[in-house]
Amino acid sequence: MPPTALVTGSTAGIGAAFARALAAEGHDLVLVARDVTRLESVAAALRERHRVEVEVLPADLTDRAQSRLVEERLADPARPVDVLVNNAGIGLKGRFWETELADQERLLELNCAAVMRLTHAALRGMVPRGTGDVIVVSSTAGYAPGSRGPYAATKAWATAFAEAISGQV
Numbered sequence: 001m002p003p004t005a006l007v008t009g010s011t012a013g014i015g016a017a018f019a020r021a022l023a024a025e026g027h028d029l030v031l032v033a034r035d036v037t038r039l040e041s042v043a044a045a046l047r048e049r050h051r052v053e054v055e056v057l058p059a060d061l062t063d064r065a066q067s068r069l070v071e072e073r074l075a076d077p078a079r080p081v082d083v084l085v086n087n088a089g090i091g092l093k094g095r096f097w098e099t100e101l102a103d104q105e106r107l108l109e110l111n112c113a114a115v116m117r118l119t120h121a122a123l124r125g126m127v128p129r130g131t132g133d134v135i136v137v138s139s140t141a142g143y144a145p146g147s148r149g150p151y152a153a154t155k156a157w158a159t160a161f162a163e164a165i166s167g168q169v
């Protein structure tokens with residue numbers, strides 16, 4: 001049976017590139033993003049080009065109930081996920097105090113809390129199985145938190161989190 005990879009934010013940019021590369025290597029895919037039409041279109045193109053199975057799992061990862069659906073998919077022992085790519089992430093324009101607090105909360109939720117939740121769900125199965133990979137897409141901005149405001153702070157966390165969990169695994 002081919003391995004399965006779940007990629008968040010897989011309909012554009014870096015996430016779409018991960019999805020194409022993983023499909024080209026023969027992975028079946030679970031694609032996560034909010035826009036269902038775009039998900040279906042990306043999935044159809046990947047099926048056609050790479051002859052792999054592609055599920056679409058629409059979810060806004062800043063919404064706890066929708067995120068839970070992705071966590072449940074990752075934790076499903078009947079359909080193991082071999083590779084998790086935590087890619088979905090956003091930036092914010094403007095200075096911290098001039099932005100809406102709700103936008104800052106969404107930034108933290110997507111770039112940090114969702115990464116923590118999905119990684120937790122994935123490792124609960126991967127570690128006992130003794131196999132699996134988790135990727136956290138961070139940013140060089142995380143090495144220069146003074147340069148990019150709170151976005152950079154979330155990426156400093158993402159890098160530190162990945163290293164912390166890698167040390168434990």
Ligand SMILES: NC(=O)c1ccc[n+]([C@@H]2O[C@H](COP(=O)([O-])OP(=O)(O)OC[C@H]3O[C@@H](n4cnc5c(N)ncnc54)[C@H](OP(=O)(O)O)[C@@H]3O)[C@@H](O)[C@H]2O)c1
Pocket residue numbers: 008009010011012013014015032033034035036038059060061062087088089090091110137138139140
């Ligand atoms: N672009 C860069 O130069 C750069 C540099 C360094 C690091 N990064 C990091 O790389 C990652 C991807 O960046 P990108 O620029 O390639 O992204 P992008 O082109 O803006 O694409 C974002 C993807 O995430 C999905 N998404 C956005 N909000 C979401 C949410 N709340 N829930 C679920 N999915 C969501 C989008 O689809 P929907 O809108 O349909 O949800 C889309 O598929 C991010 O973590 C970013 O911080 C980017």
